[in-house]
Amino acid sequence: MERNSRKTIKNTKAGAVLCPVCCVECIKVRFDCEIDGIEIQDVEALRCPKCEEEKFSPEQIEKIIEKIKIKQDQK
Secondary structure (H helix, E strand, O other), X not given: OOOXXXXXXXOOOOOOOEOOOOOOEOEEXXXXXXXXXXXXXXXXXXXXXXXXXXXXXXXXXXXXXXXXXXXXXXX
16 A cells, blocks of 8 residues: 555544554554653553554643653652
8 A cells, every 4th residue: 555545544533643654543552661761651652553653642741741740859
């Protein structure tokens, strides 16, 4: 299937977030990561199942920032 084809876009759910690289519907994932030496658990993101590019919504970014602030306050 061609990249960014209409057929790919047509087969996605209404309101779905598409990968800007592959034009494939992203899926929600949760994982642990380290940001600036601070371990953050249970981070939510949207990931492309094809190229594995990860995207964050504004709400997800706010939650990550809150988790970082809590960890910094605990130091």
